[in-house]
Amino acid sequence: MSIVDMPASLDSEFVSTASNFERLREIDPEIYLLTCREVIRQSQYIRLIPSENYTSAAVMQAMATPFCNKYSEGYPGKRYYEGNEIVDAVENLCRQRACSLFGADHANVQPNSGSPANMAAYYALMKPGDRVLGMHLPSGGHLTHGWNVNFSGILYQTAFYGYNQEQGVTGMDPETGMLDYEEIRRIALKFKPNVIFAGGTAYPRIWDFQRFRQIADEVDAYLVADIAHINGLILGGVHPDPVPYADVVTSTSHKAIRGPRGGFILCKNRPMKDDPATSLPDRIDKAVFPTLQGGPHNNTIAALAVCFAEAATQEFKSYAQQIVANAKVLSEALIAKGWHLVTGGTDNHLILVDVMRSKKIPGKPFAKALYDAGLETNFNSVPNDPRKPFSPSGLRIGTPAVTSRGFGEEQMRQIADWMERTATACKKEGKEYHFDPAAIAKIRAEVIELCTDPRFPVPGISI
Numbered sequence: 001m002s003i004v005d006m007p008a009s010l011d012s013e014f015v016s017t018a019s020n021f022e023r024l025r026e027i028d029p030e031i032y033l034l035t036c037r038e039v040i041r042q043s044q045y046i047r048l049i050p051s052e053n054y055t056s057a058a059v060m061q062a063m064a065t066p067f068c069n070k071y072s073e074g075y076p077g078k079r080y081y082e083g084n085e086i087v088d089a090v091e092n093l094c095r096q097r098a099c100s101l102f103g104a105d106h107a108n109v110q111p112n113s114g115s116p117a118n119m120a121a122y123y124a125l126m127k128p129g130d131r132v133l134g135m136h137l138p139s140g141g142h143l144t145h146g147w148n149v150n151f152s153g154i155l156y157q158t159a160f161y162g163y164n165q166e167q168g169v170t171g172m173d174p175e176t177g178m179l180d181y182e183e184i185r186r187i188a189l190k191f192k193p194n195v196i197f198a199g200g201t202a203y204p205r206i207w208d209f210q211r212f213r214q215i216a217d218e219v220d221a222y223l224v225a226d227i228a229h230i231n232g233l234i235l236g237g238v239h240p241d242p243v244p245y246a247d248v249v250t251s252t253s254h255k256a257i258r259g260p261r262g263g264f265i266l267c268k269n270r271p272m273k274d275d276p277a278t279s280l281p282d283r284i285d286k287a288v289f290p291t292l293q294g295g296p297h298n299n300t301i302a303a304l305a306v307c308f309a310e311a312a313t314q315e316f317k318s319y320a321q322q323i324v325a326n327a328k329v330l331s332e333a334l335i336a337k338g339w340h341l342v343t344g345g346t347d348n349h350l351i352l353v354d355v356m357r358s359k360k361i362p363g364k365p366f367a368k369a370l371y372d373a374g375l376e377t378n379f380n381s382v383p384n385d386p387r388k389p390f391s392p393s394g395l396r397i398g399t400p401a402v403t404s405r406g407f408g409e410e411q412m413r414q415i416a417d418w419m420e421r422t423a424t425a426c427k428k429e430g431k432e433y434h435f436d437p438a439a440i441a442k443i444r445a446e447v448i449e450l451c452t453d454p455r456f457p458v459p460g461i462s463i
């Protein structure tokens with residue numbers, strides 16, 4: 001009998017010894033205490049950063065398994081170490097679940113995160129010095145879509161779509177903040193990219209992947225869809241699916257999909273343009289290992305497999321739909337109070353608020369005041385931002401984590417109200433922005449009351 005077929009009792013004790021914190025408390029009280037504080041922090045703040053979430057207890061338990069002890073350079077069936085028969089079964093299961101969930105031909109579940117997943121796509125599809133067209137970072141793109149301080153901007157020639165008048169960036173309607181696909185096509189025809197990236201970190205609207213495919217075909221470019229932010233929404237059927245259109249789909253495994261921190265890549269089974277004898281899956285796999293990474297994080301892959309199983313349920317679909325419903329209610333409540341939202345609202349899980357334009361407060365001091373009040377957000381540039389990236393005009397908020405807690409439309413209106421009260425508590429003195437401490441403390445008390453309401457338990461965490 002092979003070790004993979006050996007019966008293992010579901011009553012086995014090891015999971016409980018790995019996932020309770022008795023030993024941690026004994027061996028390292030400092031880290032134990034910090035863990036407890038983070039548990040309380042994640043429970044008692046309203047977490048509105050759109051790239052964050054709460055994983056389930058099952059995902060967290062899979063991360064704390066002995067798979068973290070194993071080295072397994074290579075892929076299932078072709079490893080450089082003995083003892084990988086069970087790890088092979090885990091990785092195969094994870095890959096199969098990814099393919100059936102997203103309807104993809106091939107999946108690589110080894111990237112350590114979203115950035116390495118993107119780097120693997122670059123390596124698989126281009127040579128250094130080739131050309132990439134991506135979304136402009138301050139207009140809502142990601143560092144890895146060609147920004148100059150990132151490998152993508154250092155090793156490749158870049159062009160951007162977005163909007164910045166001073167830098168001459170176009171491809172977004174200056175009035176509405178919506179992507180302008182005709183202009184993106186024009187940029188592509190002129191720049192002739194080898195690869196086009198579709199995806200971003202702060203674009204609150206639908207990505208038209210079919211339109212990107214048409215543009216990519218016109219200029220004979222590969223299309224990469226980076227779905228890091230919208231992975232869960234696609235599975236919930238509340239965002240169009242890029243798999244039929246993109247050659248390669250990259251993603252983080254956290255964010256809306258509620259998995260462990262990691263990454264994965266999906267791709268079509270097609271020959272490479274520069275070498276028809278080589279397939280795209282083969283290139284992707286080689287780019288991840290051995291080009292960019294060594295041994296995969298097997299405990300993360302086990303947790304990702306669990307995440308995919310959870311994401312295949314009807315419960316997850318309803319969750320994803322509620323993320324979008326909540327974001328719409330929150331955006332409408334803010335608009336009703338006179339806030340200016342980039343693009344005038346949202347189609348997805350995130351809202352980009354122009355705080356400067358709405359309330360004459362920069363995003364950074366406002367995010368700090370909200371955090372003091374118990375609302376965790378992040379300051380963010382808005383398209384054509386007249387302010388610098390480290391103190392921009394905007395605030396980025398999102399609903400995946402609060403929806404995981406079970407917050408609904410009533411709580412969204414309450415959040416809008418707290419944001420309004422925080423802005424009202426602001427006084428500008430010279431160059432400084434001060435927020436009335438009594439008003440902030442009052443909101444903080446109300447936030448704690450909501451966060452300790454037994455109707456809204458925190459998934460995977462109990463105090």
Ligand SMILES: Cc1ncc(COP(=O)(O)O)c(C=O)c1O
Pocket residue numbers: 051113114115116118142144199200201226227228229252262
């Ligand atoms: C669109 C997009 N791509 C890639 C990444 C990179 O992911 P990571 O931070 O896990 O490397 C992010 C992270 O914010 C993202 O939003």
